[in-house]
Amino acid sequence: MNATVAESLPRVEDLPDDAVVLRGVVRQLLETIGSLNGRVTDLQQQVEQLVRRLYGRSSEKWDPNQAVMDELLAGVLEQGPVKAVPATPAPVTVEAHTRKSTPHGRSLFPETLKHEEIVIPVPDAERVCPITGQERPVIGYEITKKLDYRPPELIVKVYKREKRGSVANAEETGVVTAPPPEGPVAKGSLDNGFLAHVVVSKFVDHLPLFRQEKAIERLGAHVSRRTMCDNILEASGSLTLLAQCVKAKCFANGVIHNDDTPVDLVTDGMQSGRHIRQGRLWVTTVPARDGPWTYFGFTVSREHRHVETFFDGYCGSLMSDDFEGYERLDSQHVKRGLCWAHARRKFFEAQSDAPLESAEMLERVRLLYRLESSVDADREHDVARLKMRQELALPQLIAIKDRLDLWAKRTPPKAPLGKAVSYALNQWPRLLLYTEDPLLPIDNNAAEQAIRPVALGRKNWLFMGSERGGRAAAIYMTLVATCRRAGVNPLAYLTDIFGRIMLHPTHKLDELLPGNWRPVSPQA
Numbered sequence: 001m002n003a004t005v006a007e008s009l010p011r012v013e014d015l016p017d018d019a020v021v022l023r024g025v026v027r028q029l030l031e032t033i034g035s036l037n038g039r040v041t042d043l044q045q046q047v048e049q050l051v052r053r054l055y056g057r058s059s060e061k062w063d064p065n066q067a068v069m070d071e072l073l074a075g076v077l078e079q080g081p082v083k084a085v086p087a088t089p090a091p092v093t094v095e096a097h098t099r100k101s102t103p104h105g106r107s108l109f110p111e112t113l114k115h116e117e118i119v120i121p122v123p124d125a126e127r128v129c130p131i132t133g134q135e136r137p138v139i140g141y142e143i144t145k146k147l148d149y150r151p152p153e154l155i156v157k158v159y160k161r162e163k164r165g166s167v168a169n170a171e172e173t174g175v176v177t178a179p180p181p182e183g184p185v186a187k188g189s190l191d192n193g194f195l196a197h198v199v200v201s202k203f204v205d206h207l208p209l210f211r212q213e214k215a216i217e218r219l220g221a222h223v224s225r226r227t228m229c230d231n232i233l234e235a236s237g238s239l240t241l242l243a244q245c246v247k248a249k250c251f252a253n254g255v256i257h258n259d260d261t262p263v264d265l266v267t268d269g270m271q272s273g274r275h276i277r278q279g280r281l282w283v284t285t286v287p288a289r290d291g292p293w294t295y296f297g298f299t300v301s302r303e304h305r306h307v308e309t310f311f312d313g314y315c316g317s318l319m320s321d322d323f324e325g326y327e328r329l330d331s332q333h334v335k336r337g338l339c340w341a342h343a344r345r346k347f348f349e350a351q352s353d354a355p356l357e358s359a360e361m362l363e364r365v366r367l368l369y370r371l372e373s374s375v376d377a378d379r380e381h382d383v384a385r386l387k388m389r390q391e392l393a394l395p396q397l398i399a400i401k402d403r404l405d406l407w408a409k410r411t412p413p414k415a416p417l418g419k420a421v422s423y424a425l426n427q428w429p430r431l432l433l434y435t436e437d438p439l440l441p442i443d444n445n446a447a448e449q450a451i452r453p454v455a456l457g458r459k460n461w462l463f464m465g466s467e468r469g470g471r472a473a474a475i476y477m478t479l480v481a482t483c484r485r486a487g488v489n490p491l492a493y494l495t496d497i498f499g500r501i502m503l504h505p506t507h508k509l510d511e512l513l514p515g516n517w518r519p520v521s522p523q524a
Helices: 003-008 018-055 067-078 192-203 209-218 223-236 240-253 305-309 324-328 340-347 355-373 379-410 416-426 428-435 445-461 468-484 490-500 506-512
Strands: 257-267 272-287 294-299 316-320 335-338
Touching: 003 324, 018 272, 018 416, 192 209, 192 316, 192 445, 192 490, 209 355, 209 428, 240 257, 240 294, 240 468, 240 506, 257 428, 257 468, 272 305, 272 416, 272 445, 272 468, 305 316, 316 445, 335 340, 335 428, 340 416, 355 379, 355 416, 379 416, 379 428, 379 506, 428 468, 445 468, 445 490, 468 490
Parallel strands: 257 316, 316 335
Antiparallel strands: 257 272, 272 294
């Protein structure tokens, strides 16, 4: 032990002889030890979470059939049901947890791919029959299919715009010239297919522009990242109204998910020069049953005013996290449900601190999700879903509430379990809201899945170069995310849209949305 630390510890001979005073000293020491133990628990929890993020799996799947959890759950069941709690449904047998395996058989190549036939002849030495000396006839082929790769090629399109002069004796009519090719960038050197390739490479394949620059050089051309950046920035302006149409589709649905994530933003200061601040990307999407519509927005901060501005005029249900900015929304027009996956996550993270209580809560939440999966998610089963939630899910939720109230009385509020319990109790009315509305989902996973590509992308392109760049990125993310959910090839879609958007009537923009889009030609 360090000599300085040892000298600072109290010695037995320094303790008072008075029993009353000594009792007070012991009480103070016990309080100090309890406080230090709580601090150690918090630090251990932080270390475990950091280690899990670095080396553990990102999934929060919990297997209730583990041996340790079986013992804990058995102890919970021995306590018997909580008084004044409605009877819960009979327990369901839990299947063994198995990891999905990926098949390793030969792939079936679609017929839409280009097929080339290569005939491999029999060697000359084996073509002649050894008995008759005649050449063997061909009776068939052994067919083997292999997928090959050829590097893409860059093509320079030379547009020759026809010019026609005036006829004799009518020189005053002047010269007429064919219109320039359709595209979103006036006098740009990059054609629509190249622009679409740059956008898809960055926002779908997460390749920053400097990597794309190197890849293009391997194909024999040099296009600077600055040129690519300037062109896709300018091209995004023509797609603004299209992205706003996607937002309108989300709002018209009446039930939406919403989430946000930070992203670094490079800004120019008057005195300090360039510096990095934290911007925000927001995602709004609809449940999978209601269409592919997914909208991204960009703001320079997470101020509450951005939420008020964005949801101005919206009337319907909203599933989100517990961000305080949503509190400013008018409760008469926006019904806010809270995500059960968020509440569950806090108990998942408290397992090392309170394994018994965490195991019980994870199992109870799992049963809620099991009830949800028992009814189809489409709107045709809304009546059955509402009945299931009222008759089966609500009694389980009442039982959960009783357990939370019990744990809140005996758990330190700063302990991991105490924080999880406090979160659930503070947000309980919103956690319960989904039982009153059959259209409202139980969690916000749809938005979290939609925003996940942003986390992958910012590890590669690192930051937004400007506020204008952030807004352009949000427009492209809106279209490619909607394409993904609609099952549309974003490269084919953007190539076609870039060539049509400038002359397309504004009142017919719905025709160009990814969920409604039809290419002009089969080759598009």
